[in-house]
Amino acid sequence: MIGEQYLLLPGPTPLPEQIIRAMSRSMINHRGPAFHELLFEVTAGIRSIYKTQGNVLIYPSSGTGVMEAAVANFINPGDRVLAISTGVFGDRFASIAAAFGGQVEKISVPWGQAADPQVVRERIRQDTDKNIKAVLVSHNETSTGVVNNIASIAEALGDHPALLIVDTVSGLAAHPFNMDEWRVDVAASGSQKAFMIPPGLGFLAFNDRALKIHKQINNSRFYWDVSTGLDYLQKGQTPTTPAISLFYGLQEALRMMAEEGLDNIIKRHAFYRDLIRSGVEALGLELLAQGEAASCSVTSVIAPPQIGANKICTAMLQQFNIVLAGGQQSLQDVIFRIGHLGYVRELDLLAILAALEIILYKLGCPVELGAGVEVAQQRILQNHDQITG
């Protein structure tokens, strides 16, 4: 098929041309002054995206790697861990904690719903002996397209000493995330989401309270050890060889993000969410997540049961070279997911809606061609400035 794919996954995302170019630069000595400068610049940039004055370390890893780092550095074997799970990645976080000896107590939220801070508040209130040492939660649950209210969950912890550890791999920079203000202790994110660069870098942020607790944690770790990471960072280095080409991309991405402005980036993602949701609803399709729970990174659409989601994904790929994600585990063939994360344009989303209309029509669904597109166009109209001059 002619032309580029429309890659609308919840990561990896399309790459801007200038990031590709930046990544094409020659290798440098990762123990030399040029890398020092690069490391300091991107570490400061990541800190600003997390809205933290705390510590940030960058690992050669996927997002799951820094989730493992969060567990190995901040949870002791035998520690009671409250894992709030809203889907596949919430379950994964719980599994990592269990693999490292945590006594995991899981609050499993029905898939498609956000965690209820009130439930967390209640469970924390019952923990009068302060046995719970850590609370794990996903910010944005990629598998369902649900965003959890981290501010409210943090508030629900009150003055309980448990560490609040957040997986914001697909959440950061697409939703508000105010790490210090909300008093999140540890947060994990990755490169292939709102950062618009390829997979391969993990970003671990943690405050000084977490660092103090870390000194008492004797879980098994070497690669992920944050004490070693901070020692090297002081010298402008990383403990092991850094993924240099991805650092070049990250530097360019952070400059682009600074230029656009974090608030604007977050607004843009919220607009994408509204655009795609209103368009899909105009076609008579149901959305999995409702209201405040709806993600700005990815929208889960419930496929007409007589067709199934897989058939829609396959047809979108074959007819239009559009890559959507299917559902995972119990949502397999039930939902399809439209990623609108990172380097996506609003016209790409109009095109996806138009294609979806055609495919549904061809599959025998009673859709009116143009109905979803028009609703989305109206939103764009409302969102635009007047044409002047």
Place this chain on the structure above:
Amino acid sequence: MIGEQYLLLPGPTPLPEQIIRAMSRSMINHRGPAFHELLFEVTAGIRSIYKTQGNVLIYPSSGTGVMEAAVANFINPGDRVLAISTGVFGDRFASIAAAFGGQVEKISVPWGQAADPQVVRERIRQDTDKNIKAVLVSHNETSTGVVNNIASIAEALGDHPALLIVDTVSGLAAHPFNMDEWRVDVAASGSQKAFMIPPGLGFLAFNDRALKIHKQINNSRFYWDVSTGLDYLQKGQTPTTPAISLFYGLQEALRMMAEEGLDNIIKRHAFYRDLIRSGVEALGLELLAQGEAASCSVTSVIAPPQIGANKICTAMLQQFNIVLAGGQQSLQDVIFRIGHLGYVRELDLLAILAALEIILYKLGCPVELGAGVEVAQQRILQNHDQITG
């Protein structure tokens, strides 16, 4: 300064143009068919480089990451581990094993020398109760420029059931490494060495004997778990998001390597070793590693003590834009290291020798300009085919 740097580190190495171009391709769905094909191709390629019919998994990580994977998957807490260390990376492997609860017994070889297989044979013979569960050793010790004789060490283990676990991060594809023939059980390597691509991928190879032992290992791991990795590989996927751009580079690198031929690549590295060693010796400088211990990836040169290695490295960088590595820990300011690994040309090495002569001369050393270059030229002459036609 005008022009590209001469990057002569023992990793990261210079990148071929076509690998840079390959890495610039657009992202794809890592759960889709195009990635399946890519994964199968590069996994088969890595297998051929390791000369193994066994299992190979590719991680988003640095080389140290897969060393951690080797420990977390194949060593139980409390296991007695014999760690043969010939330098910084041998010590690192021992530290990782200790961090994961191994009872580490270290054979520390003086830096600059290779491990003596006879010492290993003797220690193994004494272990009549078969308490030693794993033997860790570096193939090429990057910090000293020493290559260990893995075939002889494997042979020294005889029929002792301990797993032989080899760090060949900077050894693989620059030296012979016959994993199956030598009966190496587990081997770890990385992308930024002889593979000519940027850092960020780790390659873990292990045979079925290791896999069987792995099933009894309950060390803490999730990210590195090889059972999960093999399950996903069967589906043409990786358990967590793969570093896609580096996979593109790896695919191109493996095609280039297949074209050149592994035996030729290994011969080329041995020639680089001989070229640089004879040139440096002709300048009256001493080499740290002797004879069979001399690495084909990196040559450690003992700096004239009245000057020190750091001054030479700095001058080479400032005057000629040549990046060499210094010595680490006790070898700091004692040696400098010339990497000749991966995408290096013989004329680059002549240029480095010429520059070294100038710098030594300027620093007051009694060197004859051209002396090292000429010896190296003679070697090139002997190595070349006759000019015909």
